Every structure is written in C-alpha cells, then in structure tokens.
Amino acid sequence: MRGSGTIGRCSTSRGSRCEGHVSVAVPTDVGVVVLAGGRGRRLEPFTSLFPKPLVPIGELPILEILLRQLEHAGFDEVTISLGHLGELIEAYLATARHASSLQVRTVREVEPLGTAGALRLVAPCPADLLVVNGDVLTDLDVADVLATHRRTGAAMTVTVQRRTFPIEFGVVDVDGDRLLRIREKPEYELACAIGVNVYGPAAQRIARRDGPVDFDEVVAELLDAGEEVAVHRFDGYWADIGRPEDHERAQREFAERRAAILPGPS
Template sequence: MDEWKKVLVLPETKIQNAIEIIDRCCLQIAIVVDSDGRLLGTVTDEDICRGILKGIPLNDPVERIMNPHPVTIPAITDKKSILPILRANKLRHLPVVDDAGHIIGIERLDDLIESPKNENWVVVMAGGMGKRLRPLTKDCPKPMLQVGDKPVLETILNQFMSQGFYKFCFCVHYKSEKIRDYFQDGSKWGAEIHYIDEEKPMGTVGSLSLFPFQTDRPILIINGDILTKVSFNQLIDFHFRHQALATVAVATYDYQVPYGVVKANKDRLIGFEEKPVYANFVNAGVYVLNPEILNLIPKNRYFDMNRLLKNLLAEEKKICIFPIREYWIDIGNIEDFQQAQHDYGGVFL
C-alpha cells in the first residue's frame, strides 16, 4: 500500500539515483518532493529519455529533467473518474495530493486496467553465423549460445512475453534446425512462433521482404544477439507519440581518451583536458518500423538495416532515436559473451 513512499526523491537527488529507484520499484515513476513532502514534480522514463537526448549528465540533479507541472488529483476523487483522466491526458500515473500539496499516494493506469496482449509482431534476426564468436558457434547458432541458464534467444523471448508480446517471427539461416527444434511453434511458452528461412544470408533486414503477414501495427525488430531490459512497450509508445516512420533504439557508449587532450586556438596552447570521456549514441540493434516500410526492402536480396535507414533519410522521412537507459549488451565477440555471462544473474534472475 505504501510502495509510493519508496519513489520519493528530493530535487537535488542525482538523475542516476532516481533511475535506480524507478528500476527497483514497480511504480515506474519517481516523485520529486521538498523536505516537507510537498510535490514539486515527477520523473518518468519519457523525462529521462528527453534528458539523455539533450545531453544532460546523469550526475546532475533530478530537478533538471522533472516535469514541474504534473496532473494531480485530490484524495476524494471518485475511482471511476480516474481512468478517464489518465486516458484524456495520455498518462500512466496520477499523483494524489492533499489540500496543502503533500503527496499522499499514486494512481496507476496499470492498476486500473487488465493488461491486454500486445498484437505487434516481433521479428528476431537470428540467421547470422556468429563468426566472431568461433569456436563457440562452430556447431551452434549464435542465438542458441547459453548465457546464464538458457539460450540467448529464449531470454529475448521471455523479455517480450513478460511485456505482453506473443507473436514472433524468427528469421533463421545458419544451423536453423537447432532453433526450430528447440522452440517449435512456441506453444511451450504460450507464444506464437513462425519462421522465415533464408536460403542465403540476407543481411540485417533483407529477410523482412519475405514477411508473410499483413499488419497495420508497427513491427518490432531485434537482433538475435541482444540482451536488454528495455521496455518494449515504452519504445512503441515513443514511436507513436513522435509519429515516426521508423525508430532506432540507441545505447550510450562512453570512450575515454587515454591521454591528456590539448586545447588550442590556432597555434596557441590554451589548456589541457586530462583523459576526457566522450559519450556517443550507438545503434542498439532494436527497431520499430511502420509496416509500409517493408515495401521498400528489395525482395529476397541481401539488404542491411543501415542501407534502409539511409534511403529513408535521403527521402527526408522521419526517423527517431530512443535512448536505452536500462541494461543492454550486444554479444558480438568472446569478450561480450563473457561479460553477458557475468551480468546475467544480477540482471535477469
């Protein structure tokens, strides 16, 4: 009943600490209050995403990214009227406040409605040969390598299933029989699994030209070597809100220069920066595509996602990026595989 008390933070709380609170608690929100418990603002994943995209450091105070004017309700609000307020404002949370502005509770959309199944298709690119992971992939397709207590592909499936997704299409090629024999039609997991067989390697998106189903919903695509705790529902919500034709999930990659960097103005030394860290966004291998994009993929040919996105950019189509702030790793080589093994128990169990 008092779970909301665990998500209260002060305005000077670091953004990173607020993120940890959001991840640790089930409410998916942080409430910013003053020392007397009066509501100052709210912080959701959407606020965090905006802050990351603006380049706001995670060690800055949370008041820099909070929504200072959240919609609130008084404690006497009729329960029947809460759901319409949430829907009218496209919100997932409503702070409950008393007459003096103190926070006394939270109403959540998830608590008021039954979670429906998600009808969006999920396409998993699981056909790669995993050459950089040899000898591990000599007799095993990369998505079937065991990390923790199960194959990578099963963890991917479970992450989607836990968020309401159940319609899957696995694009397979290298040693595809091992994937088919293990997952079959997906009924063991309560899923519906179909397969696209690549007779030859078709790149990171070419097999989507063979997608056999009609849909008017955005399609989620994920590479079969990605482990992440990202909210795929929030990713789709972001895609809808920004009215994008395509959305690319991105992860933050920090690179530290191992030397002191010289600052200069023409030929004059003006200072040094000792071993600076530069943050960049990298492609996370997770995408949302509107179904009409499938018509732009050449039939039954090798075609990469980067080529598709470049073609869309050339036509000035709207492509958005969605920053992943949760756990993410691309198991591309032996070092990444070992890191995933190390992380697994603390992240997925």
C-alpha cells in the same frame, strides 16, 4: 518448427512488464520478428558449433530469454528469421523450449539477405513491425519503444543507448603537416543502436525489396526521402555480446540482474 511466415501479433490479454515505472500497453496491431540468421563471427569459437542466439546466458540460450520477454510483454506470436545453423534453432524450438503459449514461427534465409532484408520473407504487416536482433540481452521494455514510435509518428524508430569509448592513444588533429591540437587518451560518447527497432510501412517497403538490404540502408533511404526516423533513448541494461570476453561479463551480469531482465515465473 517451420511456419508460414505470418507475423506475430500482440495478445490483448497482457500488458507490458513494469520495472519501476507505469506499465504501458503494447499496441495490438504490432507484429514482431526476431532476426536470428547472422553468423556471429566475433563470438567464435562458440558460433562455429551453434548459432549465436543459442549461446547460453546462465542456464538459458539468449533466444529463450528474448522469447520469454516478448511473451511477458504481451505478444502471442513471434516470427524468427533463420540463417546460419538455423536447423539447430528449429530443433531447440521443437524440443527444448519451456511450456509456453507463445506461438513461434520460422522462416529461412537461403542466402544472406542483410540485416533488414529478411523482413521480405514474412507476411506484410499493415501497421508497425517490431524487429529485434536475436542476440539482444537487455531489460528494455519494448512497449516503451512502441510508445515512442506512435507518439512521434515516425517512419522508423531506432532504440539507442549512449556509450563512452576511451581511446588508448594520444589523438592528434592535423591540417597538412601542421598539428592543430592534441588530446591525450580522450573519451568519446556516442549513441549506439542496440538492435531493437520499429519499422513503419515505409521502412518495411524498403526492407522488402529484392536483394540484400541492411538496416543502415533503410535508415539512409528514409532520411533521403524526407521521412522522420525517431530514436528511443534507453539508459537501462544492455549487453553487446560480440566477443568471448563480452559473453563472460554478460554471464556475471545476468546472475546479478536476472529479476529485471527476466521478469515473471522462471
């Protein structure tokens, strides 16, 4: 199912989903792009056979879960950027998707364009562009992210979640050949980008330049130019499906959290 690359718009007939909080309407002038072109090397051997967005969670590919979430949030059009084994995603969209009013268009990276550069393949969006990684499994309400972006007036908004990372060894601070401090198996708490971001016009211009462009380059150039990059803090469910063991855990968690992750009719 190849399209012209027109960016998806939000339908005015729907609101965002509500899971225990007041529903926030999705702005109608926001486009949405799903990035589905990565190789997913950490998830091999799965991704040697099919692209990461088609890796199953329960009985559904991750991409199908994401598309249903976007439709439920109020979007009526979505553009998917394809790359590695993109023809399999096209075949899935053409033959296997559930009955849906969501219009799905695709664009294809002939060569890798980075984690942001694929945005130049779609038509420019005069307002804001919601950009979602095609392997995100979460119960995030994207309307909340868009509300943060509009409230702050930032050039870009990055959704983050704080995660704790334990270190298996004693960590030593040194100055030359002197030991300053030792910490036995410390834990570090870091804010991690979960792969759901909003690009305003300035961020889109950087992403659309010639050559490969990565997400972190867009952020760095905005900050260097004195632009504000906001964060949307999210403490709900998010699974990083980077390795086979992560996929096994996500399978179990999806079964437990299905109603929150995939609201509406099954």
